Amino acid sequence: xxxxxxxxxxxxxxxxxxxxxxxxxxxxxxxxxxxxxxxxxxxxxxxxxxxxxxxxxxxxxxxxxxxxxxxxxxxxxxxxxxxxxxxxxxxxxxxxxxxxxxxxxxxxxxxxxxxxxxxxxxxxxxxxxxxxxxxxxxxxxxxxxxxxxxxxxxxxxxxxxxxxxxxxxxxxxxxxxxxxxxxxxxxxxxxxxxxxxxxxxxxxxxxxxxxxxxxxxxxxxxxxxxxxxxxxxxxxxxxxxxxxxxxxxxxxxxxxxxxxxxxxxxxxxxxxxxxxxxxxxxxxxxxxxxxxxxxxxxxxxxxxxxxxxxxxxxxxxxxxxxxxxxxxxxxxxxxxxxxxxxxxxxxxxxxxxxxxxxxxxxxxxxxxxxxxxxxxxxxxxxxxxxxxxxxxxxxxxxxxxxxxxxxxxxxxxxxxxxxxxxxxxxxxxxxxxxxx
Numbered sequence: 542x543x544x545x546x547x548x549x550x551x552x553x554x555x556x557x558x559x560x561x562x563x564x565x566x567x568x569x570x571x572x573x574x575x576x577x578x579x580x581x582x583x584x585x586x587x588x589x590x591x592x593x594x595x596x597x598x599x600x601x602x603x604x605x606x607x608x609x610x611x612x613x614x615x616x617x618x619x620x621x622x623x624x625x626x627x628x629x630x631x632x633x634x635x636x637x638x639x640x641x642x643x644x645x646x647x648x649x650x651x652x653x654x655x656x657x658x659x660x661x662x663x664x665x666x667x668x669x670x671x672x673x674x675x676x677x678x679x680x681x682x683x684x685x686x687x688x689x690x691x692x693x694x695x696x697x698x699x700x701x702x703x704x705x706x707x708x709x710x711x712x713x714x715x716x717x718x719x720x721x722x723x724x725x726x727x728x729x730x731x732x733x734x735x736x737x738x739x740x741x742x743x744x745x746x747x748x749x750x751x752x753x754x755x756x757x758x759x760x761x762x763x764x765x766x767x768x769x770x771x772x773x774x775x776x777x778x779x780x781x782x783x784x785x786x787x788x789x790x791x792x793x794x795x796x797x798x799x800x801x802x803x804x805x806x807x808x809x810x811x812x813x814x815x816x817x818x819x820x821x822x823x824x825x826x827x828x829x830x831x832x833x834x835x836x837x838x839x840x841x842x843x844x845x846x847x848x849x850x851x852x853x854x855x856x857x858x859x860x861x862x863x864x865x866x867x868x869x870x871x872x873x874x875x876x877x878x879x880x881x882x883x884x885x886x887x888x889x890x891x892x893x894x895x896x897x898x899x900x901x902x903x904x905x906x907x908x909x910x911x912x913x914x915x916x917x918x919x920x921x922x923x924x925x926x927x928x929x930x931x932x933x934x935x936x937x938x939x940x941x942x943x944x945x946x947x948x949x950x951x952x953x954x955x956x957x958x959x960x961x962x963x964x965x966x967x968x969x970x971x972x973x974x975x976x977x
Contacts, residue, residue, distance in 0.1 A: 549603035563594035563890035612869035613900035621862030673698035679773035697883025700742035746796035758801025775811035792814035829854035829903035834875035836860035856903030857895035
């Protein structure tokens with residue numbers, strides 16, 4: 542049995558800070574510790590008590606740095622890594638000019654493998670330990686994604702993106718039968734292997750025929766333990782487009798619901814322009830929506846309603862490459878800014894929750910990751926709360942822990958990430974290590 546004790550400031554959650562007072566829902570230990578046993582969290586608490594309880598544990602001391610559950614990115618497109626920060630287009634033109642040509646390159650397994658490795662290098666450098674990513678229509682893109690994640694020991698979600706309508710370019714179209722067959726084969730190969738979760742993945746209803754959505758709905762009914770990820774109500778012209786292609790649908794969500802693609806385990810990216818019926822149905826089936834703030838501002842989509850946290854599972858995501866950063870710190874900052882534009886100053890405890898436990902809950906993985914509680918897997922990020930001169934001088938004037946944390950949320954980047962732990966193993970080892 543291997544025991545490791547990590548010392549530093551510690552943040553964890555006893556409750557959802559959107560449904561309980563934030564400063565009561567969050568737990569902060571100024572001189573805290575996390576005891577790890579065989580890759581899992583055994584206990585979290587005051588450093589002195591845990592040192593006495595585990596005298597033989599190997600100790601890693603991070604001083605005043607903050608120990609947290611690793612960040613969880615609930616919606617991303619790893620194949621768009623190389624086109625992040627492409628200039629000047631809204632969603633539909635952006636897809637046609639930048640995204641689709643890049644995704645065509647993923648029929649080459651070597652290229653897919655190169656980008657997958659680069660993607661995980663980037664997200665781990667920013668402290669993200671779990672991602673939920675769309676791949677491309679090519680099975681090789683899925684193999685590259687899960688293969689790279691498996692070699693690193695990561696817990697990830699991903700799936701083959703399915704498109705068969707002529708609204709997508711010829712080089713990125715499959716068929717209803719191929720989408721079912723290939724998705725099923727990939728699901729059987731990867732779902733539940735190591736720390737992998739296969740997600741049934743129609744890109745969105747405007748690029749799928751009703752026959753393809755039926756096929757994927759049938760596959761989901763056969764494998765209800767799998768998540769299903771797609772896009773919903775990202776931009777007003779997209780909503781109108783979906784309505785024109787599915788004229789009998791009551792609304793955008795109904796284009797999924799009619800074909801068996803609404804239910805628990807559903808992940809609906811963006812979800813900005815929802816009707817009241819759509820909100821009610823998503824809540825009724827206990828589905829999740831995913832807030833992608835840097836993408837929503839970069840592509841000019843709109844302002845997500847953070848009030849949905851009162852009735853829905855809500856995750857937070859970079860949506861790279863439509864999103865403009867691989868950093869969940871930058872993503873939290875953008876969520877705060879959008880909240881301000883809608884008249885809500887989101888508390889730092891709520892922002893951190895969205896990037897960790899909230900996103901894990903959206904993915905239905907909160908019994909394994911996203912929070913520092915006994916029994917969860919020891920995927921951690923260690924954050925330097927004085928990583929730059931600007932952050933340090935602001936933190937020096939903090940009156941409490943939240944005042945100390947907030948400057949890092951608003952101004953932090955990969956320089957703030959002091960270490961990352963995957964299943965109880967540090968990637969950098971940037972602490973002071975000693976015997977028990």
